[in-house]
Amino acid sequence: MDIFANLVNGIIGVLSPTTLLFLGVGVLVGMFVGAIPGLGASAGLAILLPLTFGLEPTTAIVMLAAVYYGAMYGNTITAVLINTPGDSAGVPATLEGHPLAKQGRAGPALVVAAIASFIAGTVAVVLLTITAPLMAGVASSFGPPELFLLVVIGLLTLIVLVGRNWLRGLLSVLIGFAIGTVGIDVGGGAQRYTFGSTELINGIHFIPVAIGLFGLGEVLWTLYRGGHRDGASPMRLNRRSGPFWPSRQEWRQARSPIARGTPLGFVLGVIPGAGATVASLISYSVEKGLSKRPQRFGKGAIEGMAGPESANNAAATGAMVPLLTLGIPGSASTAVLLGGFLMWGLQPGPLLMTQEPEFAWGLISSMYLGNVMLLLVSVFCIPLFAAVTRTPFRTLGPLVILLCAFGTFAVNGSVVEVGIMFACGVLGFFMRMYGLAPAATVIALVLGPIAEETLRQTLLLDGGMTLFVQRTPSLVMLFVMALVLCLPLLGTPLKRTAARVAGPSRRAGAAADAEAAEAEEDGGPESVRRQEASGGG
Amino acid sequence: MPMKKTRHLLPALASLASATLLAAATACGAGSSMQENPDDYPSKELDWTIAFGPGGGNDIMSRTIVDILNQEELYPADIVVENREGGSGAKGWGHLYSNSGDPYTISTTSGSFITTPLQADTGWMPGDFTHIGLFATDDTLFVTPGSSDITTWEDWVQHAEDEGKVSVGGIGTVNVDYIIQAALAEQAGYEIEYVPFNEEGQLQTALSSGSLDGIVSNPGSIMGQVESGDVNALLFTGQERLKALPDVPTGEEQGYDDLVSMPRGLILPPDAPDYAREWWIETMREVVETDAWQEYLDKNYLTADVRWGDDFTSYLDTTGTRFEKQLKEQGAL
Numbered sequence: 001m002d003i004f005a006n007l008v009n010g011i012i013g014v015l016s017p018t019t020l021l022f023l024g025v026g027v028l029v030g031m032f033v034g035a036i037p038g039l040g041a042s043a044g045l046a047i048l049l050p051l052t053f054g055l056e057p058t059t060a061i062v063m064l065a066a067v068y069y070g071a072m073y074g075n076t077i078t079a080v081l082i083n084t085p086g087d088s089a090g091v092p093a094t095l096e097g098h099p100l101a102k103q104g105r106a107g108p109a110l111v112v113a114a115i116a117s118f119i120a121g122t123v124a125v126v127l128l129t130i131t132a133p134l135m136a137g138v139a140s141s142f143g144p145p146e147l148f149l150l151v152v153i154g155l156l157t158l159i160v161l162v163g164r165n166w167l168r169g170l171l172s173v174l175i176g177f178a179i180g181t182v183g184i185d186v187g188g189g190a191q192r193y194t195f196g197s198t199e200l201i202n203g204i205h206f207i208p209v210a211i212g213l214f215g216l217g218e219v220l221w222t223l224y225r226g227g228h229r230d231g232a233s234p235m236r237l238n239r240r241s242g243p244f245w246p247s248r249q250e251w252r253q254a255r256s257p258i259a260r261g262t263p264l265g266f267v268l269g270v271i272p273g274a275g276a277t278v279a280s281l282i283s284y285s286v287e288k289g290l291s292k293r294p295q296r297f298g299k300g301a302i303e304g305m306a307g308p309e310s311a312n313n314a315a316a317t318g319a320m321v322p323l324l325t326l327g328i329p330g331s332a333s334t335a336v337l338l339g340g341f342l343m344w345g346l347q348p349g350p351l352l353m354t355q356e357p358e359f360a361w362g363l364i365s366s367m368y369l370g371n372v373m374l375l376l377v378s379v380f381c382i383p384l385f386a387a388v389t390r391t392p393f394r395t396l397g398p399l400v401i402l403l404c405a406f407g408t409f410a411v412n413g414s415v416v417e418v419g420i421m422f423a424c425g426v427l428g429f430f431m432r433m434y435g436l437a438p439a440a441t442v443i444a445l446v447l448g449p450i451a452e453e454t455l456r457q458t459l460l461l462d463g464g465m466t467l468f469v470q471r472t473p474s475l476v477m478l479f480v481m482a483l484v485l486c487l488p489l490l491g492t493p494l495k496r497t498a499a500r501v502a503g504p505s506r507r508a509g510a511a512a513d514a515e516a517a518e519a520e521e522d523g524g525p526e527s528v529r530r531q532e533a534s535g536g537g
Numbered sequence: 538m539p540m541k542k543t544r545h546l547l548p549a550l551a552s553l554a555s556a557t558l559l560a561a562a563t564a565c566g567a568g569s570s571m572q573e574n575p576d577d578y579p580s581k582e583l584d585w586t587i588a589f590g591p592g593g594g595n596d597i598m599s600r601t602i603v604d605i606l607n608q609e610e611l612y613p614a615d616i617v618v619e620n621r622e623g624g625s626g627a628k629g630w631g632h633l634y635s636n637s638g639d640p641y642t643i644s645t646t647s648g649s650f651i652t653t654p655l656q657a658d659t660g661w662m663p664g665d666f667t668h669i670g671l672f673a674t675d676d677t678l679f680v681t682p683g684s685s686d687i688t689t690w691e692d693w694v695q696h697a698e699d700e701g702k703v704s705v706g707g708i709g710t711v712n713v714d715y716i717i718q719a720a721l722a723e724q725a726g727y728e729i730e731y732v733p734f735n736e737e738g739q740l741q742t743a744l745s746s747g748s749l750d751g752i753v754s755n756p757g758s759i760m761g762q763v764e765s766g767d768v769n770a771l772l773f774t775g776q777e778r779l780k781a782l783p784d785v786p787t788g789e790e791q792g793y794d795d796l797v798s799m800p801r802g803l804i805l806p807p808d809a810p811d812y813a814r815e816w817w818i819e820t821m822r823e824v825v826e827t828d829a830w831q832e833y834l835d836k837n838y839l840t841a842d843v844r845w846g847d848d849f850t851s852y853l854d855t856t857g858t859r860f861e862k863q864l865k866e867q868g869a870l
Contacts, residue, residue, distance in 0.1 A: 184657075
C-alpha cells in the first residue's frame with residue numbers, strides 16, 4: 001500500500017500546471033530532437049541537461065523524462081521515414097518500418113509504433129513500480145561473464161535477421177566487428193587502427209556509421225535505381241482518411257508482438273550494458289520465428305516493427321530500475337540522467353528512494369503521464385511527419401543528405417565523424433548492391449566491442465572460462481542461449497499447433513495469401529523431418 | 538541565468554550556413570586579443586570549454602564556477618559554456634591549444650589532462666598551457682562488496698595475502714584507477730589481477746555480482762551504496778579523511794604514498810598574456826572563498842588543495858612524471 005500512497009503523492013506533485021507544461025514541452029522538444037538523424041535519447045538529454053542546472057530537481061527530472069520518451073519516439077519517426085535508426089535498439093524496427101513507409105503506409109506504421117510505445121511504456125512503468133527492488137537484484141547479479149553471454153545471444157539472433165543469405169550476413173557482421181576494433185583497447189591501453197588521431201581513440205561510434213549505412217546509403221541506392229525520376233506518390237494523409245489508421249488486420253498482427261515484447265524489453269532493459277539492443281533483437285527474431293509467413297519480414301511486416309518497438313520502449317523504462325534503486329546507469333541515456341542527479345545535488349544510490357521520495361516518485365509518476373502525453377502529441381503530429389512520404393524524392397533526397405550531415409555533426413561537433421558518415425554512406429550503397437545486410441553491420445559494431453571487453457574481463461577473473469558454468473545467473477543465460485538456438489526448430493511445430501487450435505476460419509484467412517500458404521506447406525514437412533532427425537540423434 | 542547554453546546545435550547550424558565560419562570565428566578571437574589594453578581585461582565574451590560531456594565531474598565543476606562568477610558578478614561580460622567532448626579530453630583541450638595567446642578562452646582540468654597526452658598523440662602536453670590554479674583534488678574510495686566479511690583495510694590485506702591473488706577493478710588502463718590499485722598492492726604486499734572497465738555501471742555490477750573482490754570508485758558515484766551498506770568502504774586515497782566517512786582511514790595514514798588524484802584546476806591557452814593570468818588568479822581566490830564553492834566541495838567529496846600559478850605548474854609537472862613512471866613500470870605505456 002505504501003507504494004500506491006507514494007505514487008499518488010507523486011502524481012499529485014506532478015499535476016501542477018507548471019510541471020505539466022514542462023512535461024508537454026519536454027515531449028515535443030524530445031520528439032523533434034529525436035527526429036533529427038543521429039540525435040537519439042542520450043544526445044537529446046545531453047543537449048538539454050545543462051538547461052536544468054539550478055532548476056528544482058523534480059521539475060528538471062520531469063522535463064528530462066519527457067525528453068527521454070519524446071526522443072525515443074522521434075527516433076522511430078526517422079527510422080520509418082528515412083530509414084535511419086537513432087540507436088542500436090532501434091535497428092530491428094527500421095527493417096520493417098521503412099518498407100511500410102515505402103508502400104505508402106507510413107501513417108499506420110507510425111500509429112502502431114506510437115501505440116506500441118504507449119502500451120510498452122505504461123506496462124513497464126507499472127512493472128517498475130511493483131518490482132523495482134526485485135529487479136535491482138537481477139541487475140546487480142550481472143557480472144562480465146553474464147554480460148558476455150547476453151551479448152552472444154544478441155549476436156546469435158542476427159542469424160534470424162540476415163535470413164538465408166548466411167554468407168553475406170556473416171560478411172556484414174565481420175565488417176561491423178572490424179569497425180568496432182578501432183580505438184584504445186581497454187584491456188591493454190594500446191591503440192588500434194587510430195593512426196595516431198585523437199579523434200579515433202575512443203573508437204568509431206554507432207551514430208555516424210548507422211546514419212551513413214542507412215540514411216545516406218538509402219538515398220544513394222534510390223538514386224541508382226532512378227527514384228529521382230519518380231513523381232510524388234499519390235497518397236493522401238489526414239486523420240480522417242483510411243490510410244492513416246492501421247487496418248483491422250494490422251491491429252490483430254501487432255497485438256501479440258506487443259504483449260511479448262514488453263515484458264522481454266523490461267527484464268533485459270534492467271541489465272546494464274546491452275540490454276535494450278539485445279531485447280529488441282530477440283523480439284524481432286521471436287516474431288519472425290513465430291510468424292506464419294516469415295518471408296514477409298524485411299518487406300514491411302507490422303508485427304516485426306511492433307514487437308521490437310515495444311521491447312525497446314519497455315527497456316528504456318527498465319533501465320531506470322538500476323538508476324533509481326542502485327544509482328547505477330544502465331545505458332547511455334541513464335548515464336546522462338545520473339549526471340543530472342549529481343548536478344542537482346542529489347546523491348544517487350540505494351537510499352535515493354527513501355531519502356528523496358518526492359523526487360523518485362515524481363520521476364516515476366512523470367513517466368506515467370509522459371506516456372499519455374506522448375501518445376496525444378504523436379497522434380497529432382504524425383500526419384505532419386508522414387507528409388514526408390508525399391514529398392518527391394528529388395526534393396527529399398538532398399534534404400536527407402543535409403540532415404544526415406547536420407545530425408552527425410550535432411552529436412559531437414566532429415568533422416571527422418561527418419567524414420566517417422559519408423564513407424559509410426558509400427559502403428552502405430555497395431552493401432545494398434551486393435545484398436549485404438547493413439543492419440547486421442551496425443549491430444555487430446555495437447555488440448562486438450562489448451563482447452570483446454566482457455570476455456577479456458571474464459578471462460582475467462579468477463576461474464576464467466569455468467566461470468560460465470559456475471555461476472547461477474550465467475547458467476540461466478546459457479539456457480536462454482540454447483532456447484534461442486532451438487527457436488527456428490521449435491517454431492514450425494508451435495505454429496502448426498496454433499493453427500490447429502485456431503480452427504479453420506483463421507486458417508482460411510491466412511490462406512488468402514496463396515504464396516504464403518504454399519510456402520508454409522513446403523516448410524512444414526521438411527522441418528518435421530529435421531525435428532525427427534535431431535530427436536533421433 | 539545569464540549563462541548561454543548552446544552546445545552543438547548552434548555550431549552545427551552555423552556550419553550548415555558556412556563551413557568557414559568556425560575558422561573565421563577562431564581567427565577573430567585570437568586576433569582581437571592582440572590590441573587590448575591590459576587594464577580593460579576582461580571586457581569580452583568568454584569561451585569556456587568543458588572537455589567532457591554534461592553531468593560528469595569536470596562539467597559540474599565548470600558550471601559551478603561559472604554560476605559563482607555570475608552570482609557574484611565577478612566577470613563583467615557573458616560567459617559561453619560549451620561541452621567539447623571527444624578523445625578523452627583531447628578535443629576540448631585541443632581547442633584551447635589552437636587558440637594560443639587568447640585570454641578569452643578557458644578550460645578546467647581533470648585526470649585525463651595528464652593521461653591522454655601520455656597515450657595518444659595529442660600534439661600538446663599539460664605544460665604547454667598557461668596554468669591559473671589548482672582548487673581541489675578528486676580522490677577515490679576503495680570498496681568491497683557489503684556481503685563480504687572484509688570490513689577493514691587490515692582484513693583486506695590479510696584476505697589478499699591468503700588468496701595469493703585478488704581480482705580488483707577500475708576504469709581504464711592508462712588511468713588514475715590503475716595506478717592506485719597497483720600502488721596499493723605493491724606497497725601493502727599483495728598480488729592483483731587488475732580488470733579494466735569502460736563504464737562505471739558495469740564496474741559496480743561486476744563487484745555486486747561477486748566477480749571482483751574490490752574496486753576503486755569516485756566517492757560521488759559510490760557514496761550512496763556505502764551509506765546503504767551495499768559496499769564497505771575500506772580506504773580513501775585523499776590527504777584527509779572524508780567528512781562523510783570519518784572512520785575510513787586514508788592511504789597516507791596507512792603509510793602509502795604515490796596515491797595519485799585527479800587535479801581540478803583552471804587553465805588558459807598557451808602563451809596567454811600575464812595580465813589575464815593575474816586577473817584569473819585574483820578572481821579565483823574570491824571564488825574559492827564563497828559558501829557555494831564549499832558546498833560544491835562537500836557535495837562532491839572533493840579535497841580542497843589550492844595552488845596558484847607556478848605552484849600549479851610544478852604540481853602538474855611532478856604529477857605527470859609520477860603518472861608516466863608508474864604506468865611505464867606497470868607496462869601500460
